[in-house]
């Protein structure tokens with residue numbers, strides 16, 4: 001889409017006045033004077049999240065073990081209740097969604113379920129730009145099954161070090177491939193892959209497709225009825241703002257409800273048989289069969305609260321603002337910062353980018369240190385990337401404008417030269 005922007009603080013303020021989501025900002029806890037650009041790593045807390053966390057603590061305090069029975073088993077069925085609130089974010093049925101574990105453990109669950117190698121068909125496709133934990137999980141599964149990584153893992157190479165070409169993925173789809181695990185949005189460059197195309201091509205070859213939605217859920221709406229993936233996983237602490245270590249999510253396409261779960265636990269039993277304590281697993285008939293153990297109530301509670309905001313506002317308006325405010329940031333970078341050595345590393349087209357802007361600079365590391373001293377919270381990724389995520393629910397256009405002014409000053413006035421190149425902490 002073509003956007004019309006102007007330079008200047010007044011214009012930023014005008015955009016804030018026109019912003020339909022400007023009021024949701026008041027539901028989040030922002031630090032006065034700080035520009036938070038790291039919501040793609042750890043989303044901010046909200047009053048909604050806080051309220052549901054404190055509420056669940058109180059239910060435990062007053063009810064003890066009876067917590068599982070109150071409100072018609074609302075907490076015993078907490079994953080199911082959260083699935084009702086998550087379904088619109090990916091356009092899936094609630095019984096295709098569970099809330100448990102971490103992204104990493106849910107990838108293991110997906111692989112344990114869907115990686116069924118045979119003599120002829122045993123390879124897994126991943127991409128070389130994916131987040132490390134996804135690759136560790138895949139490699140450990142190949143190890144467990146006795147395969148050699150060099151033989152059984154196909155790692156799609158990037159042509160430019162930033163993005164992955166869909167054609168390169170599709171060219172490796174062959175009869176020896178069982179499964180593909182890819183991120184919807186790449187964590188460094190913010191590239192949004194064509195999930196529908198890749199999934200349908202893979203299915204033509206009988207390949208199972210798993211998507212990692214960590215960098216898209218809560219930022220990019222997905223239509224799983226259309227994409228029709230086999231499984232998906234995501235974390236809840238990035239754009240979903242459910243807190244550090246918040247319980248993750250998993251999607252199992254209904255066409256697989258008849259499959260045996262790879263990893264089993266007693267919460268995967270049918271409700272009526274769970275407490276019979278039989279040693280024979282009686283798998284629940286939908287995605288709930290993939291649950292493992294007792295819900296992590298306090299890591300799920302904030303998600304329960306914050307999802308109310310997502311459902312009130314709707315993913316379409318979140319995406320509309322996200323695309324608009326990131327386009328505004330790119331406009332300012334192009335117009336004000338390119339002469340200082342800054343450039344944009346994410347794809348430009350709306351349908352090819354997620355929720356953050358990938359800002360590149362040879363001095364990115366020292367600039368990111370200077371940003372912190374200027375009350376900006378960025379996110380640095382080796383070797384030259386500053387990820388900037390204006391969040392639809394709580395970032396203002398004025399903050400984006402001020403951020404760009406600070407970025408300009410840091411290089412123009414050589415502020416970054418006050419910092420050492422020696423890496424101190426992970427930012």
Ligand SMILES: *Cc1c(COP(=O)(O)O)cnc(C)c1O
Nearest residue numbers: 102103104131183187212214235
């Ligand atoms: C953030 C992220 C993870 C994190 O995994 P956890 O198990 O939730 O710590 C995994 N994969 C991707 C692609 C991510 O962006």
